[in-house]
Amino acid sequence: MGEFAPSRAAQRIVAATAEDGAVALTWDDGRTSRFHHLWLRDNCACAQCRHPQTRERTFELLDLPEELDPPRVELRPDGALRLLWPENGGWHESLFDPAWLRERDYTNRAADTESRRARPWGAEMQGAIPSVSYAELMESDAGLRRWLHALSEHGLALLSDGPTAEGSLLDVVGRVGWARETNFGHTFDVVSKPNPNNAAYTAIKLEPHVDLPNWQRPPDFQLLYCLENGATGGASILTDGFAVAEALQREDPEAFEVLATQPVDFRFQDEESDIRFRAPTIGRDADGALCEIRFNNWIRDALDVPPARMQAFYAAYRKFWTMLRDPHFMIRFTLGPGQMIAFDNLRVLHGRDAFDPNSGRRHLQGCYLDRDLVMSRLRVLERTTRLSESA
Numbered sequence: 488m489g490e491f492a493p494s495r496a497a498q499r500i501v502a503a504t505a506e507d508g509a510v511a512l513t514w515d516d517g518r519t520s521r522f523h524h525l526w527l528r529d530n531c532a533c534a535q536c537r538h539p540q541t542r543e544r545t546f547e548l549l550d551l552p553e554e555l556d557p558p559r560v561e562l563r564p565d566g567a568l569r570l571l572w573p574e575n576g577g578w579h580e581s582l583f584d585p586a587w588l589r590e591r592d593y594t595n596r597a598a599d600t601e602s603r604r605a606r607p608w609g610a611e612m613q614g615a616i617p618s619v620s621y622a623e624l625m626e627s628d629a630g631l632r633r634w635l636h637a638l639s640e641h642g643l644a645l646l647s648d649g650p651t652a653e654g655s656l657l658d659v660v661g662r663v664g665w666a667r668e669t670n671f672g673h674t675f676d677v678v679s680k681p682n683p684n685n686a687a688y689t690a691i692k693l694e695p696h697v698d699l700p701n702w703q704r705p706p707d708f709q710l711l712y713c714l715e716n717g718a719t720g721g722a723s724i725l726t727d728g729f730a731v732a733e734a735l736q737r738e739d740p741e742a743f744e745v746l747a748t749q750p751v752d753f754r755f756q757d758e759e760s761d762i763r764f765r766a767p768t769i770g771r772d773a774d775g776a777l778c779e780i781r782f783n784n785w786i787r788d789a790l791d792v793p794p795a796r797m798q799a800f801y802a803a804y805r806k807f808w809t810m811l812r813d814p815h816f817m818i819r820f821t822l823g824p825g826q827m828i829a830f831d832n833l834r835v836l837h838g839r840d841a842f843d844p845n846s847g848r849r850h851l852q853g854c855y856l857d858r859d860l861v862m863s864r865l866r867v868l869e870r871t872t873r874l875s876e877s878a
């Protein structure tokens with residue numbers, strides 16, 4: 488139906504009938520769906536209704552009444568659904584590809600949403616982090632697709648055997664798009680610094696956290712590229728925050744509800760900035776699915792919580808924090824020079840063990856990426872590279 492990406496669904500329509508206000512479809516796997524007349528007319532993909540080049544909608548809903556006369560419905564021999572709408576004394580033809588309709592089957596959305604949910608992981612991910620070599624990512628679309636797929640599916644992906652030259656990180660970023668700039672710059676260097684404005688620039692142990700929850704829009708993905716690691720200690724720690732939140736919801740639904748509904752304040756301040764935002768610790772999207780974790784002890788501001796809820800909040804927060812420290816949910820590894828870890832900053836919490844800055848130099852270069860860029864690049868690659876190439 489005029490999309491740049493081909494529809495992949497394989498099911499066929501076996502019956503189509505006009506009902507009151509909607510067209511009812513029966514599929515060859517037994518599923519039934521109903522598409523409202525207005526919805527079908529709104530999504531007509533003919534050259535008058537959708538721009539043939541940009542594929543954008545040019546049809547305007549307000550040009551037709553809210554109650555449409557029912558269309559004539561037929562199934563074409565090639566399987567397409569053909570609708571004829573009585574309009575302006577004639578007929579307006581809409582053709583629908585069954586695969587396109589199946590992918591947008593809002594009658595059965597609950598079942599489809601379930602299969603698209605993130606798959607949580609725990610300590611078993613240790614030693615099993617999806618990994619792609621630098622050469623594969625830089626030189627082949629299949630390698631890049633595999634890396635992006637892992638990042639979107641599991642919220643983490645490793646890159647191995649890369650160069651250790653300054654700027655290698657940005658070469659990788661260039662394959663996806665461009666880095667998201669923040670108050671820490673276009674890229675940032677995680678080294679112990681003499682006058683740190685942030686815990687990451689010290690050598691201390693870092694509790695699991697997400698970066699920049701004090702922003703209304705925190706960075707979506709974080710990339711940490713190891714240029715040098717001669718220091719003792721400093722292992723990286725990653726925890727799937729969605730897995731922990733789901734476990735909390737099972738074990739203590741009330742505590743989960745407190746963290747998912749009670750907003751808390753976050754604040755970062757230094758000589759040049761004062762960036763604040765207030766949001767719940769566990770974020771859900773409009774469909775109720777987990778969509779973000781905001782947990783960062785350093786920049787959590789003084790709590791502004793209704794007095795009657797203060798005790799319950801602290802109890803829930805302590806429970807969640809204790810679970811975030813649980814080794815069952817955690818993986819621990821040491822990045823070597825030329826390795827890069829990338830993770831979903833709003834799902835996977837990161838931390839590190841303390842290191843001894845006098846034992847050798849430890850230098851990680853980091854930056855952030857927007858989810859829109861990551862997902863867009865992945866979708867475009869999915870149009871052209873076959874799954875078998877990137878499995």
Ligand SMILES: [Fe+2]
Nearest residue numbers: 687697698837
């Ligand atoms: Fe961090």
